[in-house]
Amino acid sequence: MTGKGGTGKTTVAAALALALADGGQRTLLVEVEGRQGIAQLFETEPLPYEERKIAVSHGGGEVYALAIDAERALLDYLQMFYKLGSAGRALKRLGAIDFATTIAPGLRDVLLTGKACEAVRRRDKRQRPVYDAVVMDAPPTGRIARFLGVNEEVAGLAKVGPVHNQAQAVMRVLKSPETAVHLVTLLEEMPVQETLDGIAELRSAGLPTGSVVVNMVRPRLLDEEHLKAADGHTAEMARAFARAGLGGARRGGHAERLVAPLLEQGREHAERVGLERGLREELHAQGLPLRELPLLSEGVELAGLYGMAGELRAQWQTTTGGRQP
Template sequence: MSRLHVVTGKGGTGKTTVAAALALALADGGQRTLLVEVEGRQGIAQLFETESLPYEERKIAVSHGGGEVFALAIDAERALLDYLQMFYKLGSAGRALKRLGAIDFATTIAPGLRDVLLTGKACEAVRRRDKRQRPVYDAVVMDAPPTGRIARFLGVNEEVAGLAKVGPVHNQAQAVMRVLKSPETAVHLVTLLEEMPVQETVDGIDELRAAGLPTGSVVVNMVRPPLLGAEHLLTAGERTGDIARAFARAGLGGARRGGHAERLVAPLLEQGREHAERVRLERGLRGELHGQDLPVHELGLLSEGVELAGLYRLATELRGQLHTGAAHAGQTHAGRAQAATKAAESERA
């Protein structure tokens, strides 16, 4: 099972909400998760209705199963100071550099340095052990940059390792890439059932695979249930005249005024037709997502907006789907193993 869950998605798809729900879902059964923010928007604090997160790991929630969710808003400047202290023992000198503005200058102009620091801090949390050599966190969830730049964001350490051939910078970059390209990491892509987000998701999956980065699952967010049954979806928007006459015979819509019933019914039927077209479009987009050979999870639209209770509901939805998917994966793995055993026995025979 993956321990670093990177959540990305096109802007407006609700990736921060999904990342927070995933952190709660993974904290089920007494687990400890760390929810990491790297874009400096304080979106996690808003979702959990708490004050702005400092550059420290702070407990912000308890899951239904008694697990704990911690959160961290990574600040690139503070991360660079940690880095300088860890590898070069520049504690006081590093603080002096910050006062002079050199730290902000470095993280602003150095290509990729900010991303190196952000990914490095998250991977450090994954590798961290307690005194008994057990992982401090069972899972780390990163609310990552949008899909359009996720492959570059995660792959920047590989570029740095290539530039710095030796020394602590090279070693640190390689250590980060070992985590990011291992089964410990899964990159999840959040989308909506709309053409542009789905296309960006498909493109993002291709880029991640080309970069050798492990993809996890696709999460379709804000899913609306169909309002009509399958039979009515086929005929939605048709037979306007028949329905108008039925309304008139029932005394609705003013039969004595001629076409008033038809004028009353027509807009309603037009809405039905548009809804049917929308459902057909979503069916095609679902097919495109399932064609990417990744698990696809769906989260319903929160009609009252995202508040804390709604976030827990999403976590419950997601937890159920993750457990179902894990069970299915286990059965699939067992089935493949059984098939392989039979094939080997047949070959020996």
Template structure:
């Protein structure tokens, strides 16, 4: 029987992690396929991107996939997950809700962050195990995408069995964490790291790859986001670099066109800055190329709407991420 493919998307803040997670969900949703994209940080980033109402603690259809599938979304919060967990394993029902009113649930998930992660990932685990309407139809979702915590916390978030080892050696929480860890390490799971071509995000990505491999968690693609395309051809770039194309030369061209010649200095400075950024991108790209993970690239966009998300989805599919 087929299993649900799990794609975990992480990345340093500001790299566009949520945008990539939604685009990946759109890419994975083929004809007749159902994909769920989950967020676990309470930011409602998915709802904002897709311009829909804030997501509740239930699965909601939010978009059509790249070629006709369905994309559902879910915002998972630890408090709701714990209430569901208490009812599922201990049949507490209303008693669990009473604990919530007294602040016990918030207290438990705050002092034991490992338990919080078990609850968040445990909800994904339960959905992944859920069958379709007929017993022989396999999982309800063909794939699940998690908009996960940042790179610096991703290994602890996924490696929940180790994180709760000192808190629960037996019982339902321990069994749940072991089952979640087994799912995260399975052949149907991939952890994708989103970065931009800047020094700090690239270094954090490389450190994240090493941490994931050390914890035996499966690394997927490094998705390089917000890539700036080159604006100058080779000849123009060489002329700006060696000074052949200077402010005076540019100013003369502007003047001949009836424009302000003094803008020549500004244009040359912007050209030099652009070439410096391109050189920085090339240097950081080389570091990623030397890493063990496959890479994919997405361009810098003027804005993000459903059309541009579908464009990114197509690019992810073309590059083998989906």
């Protein structure tokens, strides 16, 4: 799940994880930016570097969460491929790991995506996937293609050996039919433009796009037709206000004073509706499914998060014949 900053991608990622867990499934919600946004949403303690159950969905499904730390992921990597358990810890004490991930920023992305893909590939004793779905709260759309595609560059640089094999394995997961990159946006010009750019970059990189989730959709109160019907009837509206006792008419006030500001607000709302209609058309033109989540005026609490999950699941089932998001 990616999106421009401020569009609510972490919230939508959490709602998607809950939706996917509905009906007894098990999902893993992964965070890679170190902001502890998942812990805040679920009103729990900061997540450690371990998979921890944080919620139960409707139907008894379970949501686990993991905050991936690049340094710890590198230690896992050194132990897994080079059996450097104690030596890796010594490197950490010497600051070598911070040095490595600082001078090679791409290495950090390799470690983050690699840890998430390991969770995707993991099997239990019966060779069944440990998780039915893994949802990543990924970096913003401005760098999502680079973030997900860095393993391909690494695989090209390291022609043989564990690094090459690990990078290839990660790219097989990321480019497989099991993976989809969903984009979160608002019906505003800058987020929509960044979403369009992100879709183009993902497609150019051969990474699978899923759907566009339009978040914080405001209710439509008026459209141009209603406004046209009201325009030119200012006096009539003022008399109607007065009859209803509005505008202080019973105390000698003037209902006319209310009409002009209300009409102006109506015009602004109608313009907003027109702008949003155009932005929706731009998003529809990308050929991706479009989902919409309403604006929660009270803010996002746990109840609202579960409500968003139910809305997402209902929309996916309606448009995909009951298939999972």
